[in-house]
Amino acid sequence: MARDGVYSRNGDRLSRRREAAHRQAVVNAVLATRRMQLADWHGRAYLLKTATGKSKVFDSLSHLWPEAEALSGATFDPLDPVLLARLKAGA
């Protein structure tokens, strides 16, 4: 039987790409609640855009929510009823 180990979805190249595309789609569904969008930046970084044309390039998805909040001035709170209602409407 397999041993307990660290779980990861980034095994081979194909699963890494599929996972990255899926992650980006889910993130974009959340960002859309504040009319924002995330795109890949030459495969090396991420480009965050607002509906008014403000943008920011950053390196790691671990910085996504602080970056999105700084750029938009809005909060991304998963317990915010407005965000949840928009997410429900968009899903």
Add this chain to the structure above:
Amino acid sequence: MTALTTINLLTGFLGSGKTTLLQRLLDYPDLSGAAVLINEFGEVGLDHQLLDRIDANVVLMKSGCLCCTVRGEIADALLNLHSLRARGEVPWFDRVVIETTGLADPYPVLSTIRAHPVLRSHFSAGTVIATVDAVNGHGLLATRQEALQQVAAADVVILTKGDLVAPETVADLTAMLTAINPTASVRDAAGIDADMVLDAHAGRLRDLPVLPLAGHSHHAGESGTVQSFSIVTDQQLDWTVFGIWLTMLLHRHGDKVLRVKGILNIAGDDRPVAVHGVQRLVHPPVHMSGWPDADRRSRLVFIMQDLDPALVRHSFEVFHRLAGTQEDAAVAS
């Protein structure tokens, strides 16, 4: 690749019997290959067990255990130990036990182990042990935030000085500790052994309790209302959606999420994934070897302070509706 050295945290309020427990642990044969980080050599009275002095802060004991004082940052003490071991100047150790100061919230230490550029490659966080004394436990948990955080972060809570109070007081305090942290095992200091204290993370997840969503367990005190509750679902979870949801939750409310622990049924995977975290820190998810029993539901236990369990559950559900639609969109794009 060298295996990561497990770090156990021993936490507990001032006078809660931490040092007494540490002295007992130091006598266990299982700890002969361990290094123990303490605040002061003097407090544990090591003189009769001393074998050799390695440097100003590190001594080797007759039991084979290394004992180190922390002067300044814990990270520096760990780096010093790591260097001594790498140079062969101390016997090999495969475990570190850190005694935190009584007033410490365990989170910063756990966070340091995970985030430090050097330490993270050599050490990993293991069991957190908290001592609570039966004489002062009630009062401290009602008034001191640090005491609550220590109990919430613990995997094992050791109840000390039970012989100094009435049996009902011990029973009440045990019930209170279980209410604050239903994921921890609460043990009387008189009956513990090293295995109970130092066992691995994955094993403990097999006993994860299923709690009602709200109202079952709470603890109201001056330091706020702490509630523990479960989210249980039959649905297989989308790992990516879950990760994004949890990251957002911890980003906004990490200081109120004292603990999260769960076993998840992930879509596309036969084996469960165990997750656990303390405040903003999430440990690497563990791919378990198999399900502990016939129950295949995903189970998450949260210990939260001043957050509404119903709202957290609602948020979890709304996010998980994203799974199917976004999967389609991603595949189609």
